[in-house]
Amino acid sequence: MEFNLPVTAAALLAIVGVGTAALIGMGFMATNTVLMMVTPSMLAFGLVALFLGIKHGEYRATR
Template sequence: MEFDLPKTVAAFLVVIALGVGGMIASDMMATDTILMMVAPSMVLFGAIMLAIGVQYGEHRATN
C-alpha cells in the first residue's frame, strides 16, 4: 500500500482520535484537560515524528 497525502492524513487523524477517545472514555483526567492539553501535544508530537519518518523514508529510498 502506497501512502499518499490523503491516506497519511486519514491514518494520522484516526490514531489521534483513538488516543483521545480512549483517554476520554477511561476517565483518566477531566475532558477539558485532555482536549486542551493532551490532544494538541499528541498532534504536535505526531507531526514531528511523521516529518522525521518521511525524511528517513526518503533517505532509504535514495540509498
C-alpha cells in the same frame, strides 16, 4: 497500499482520535485537560514523527 497525503492524514487523525477517545473514556483525566492539552500534543508529536519518518525514508531510498 499507497500512502499519499489524504491516506496519511486520515491515518494520523484516526490514531489521535482513538487515543483521545480512550483517554476521555477511561475518565482518569478531566475531559477539558485531554482536549486542551493532550490532543494538541499528540497531533504535534505525530506531525514531527511523520516528518522525520518521511525524511528518513527518503534518505534510505537514496542509499
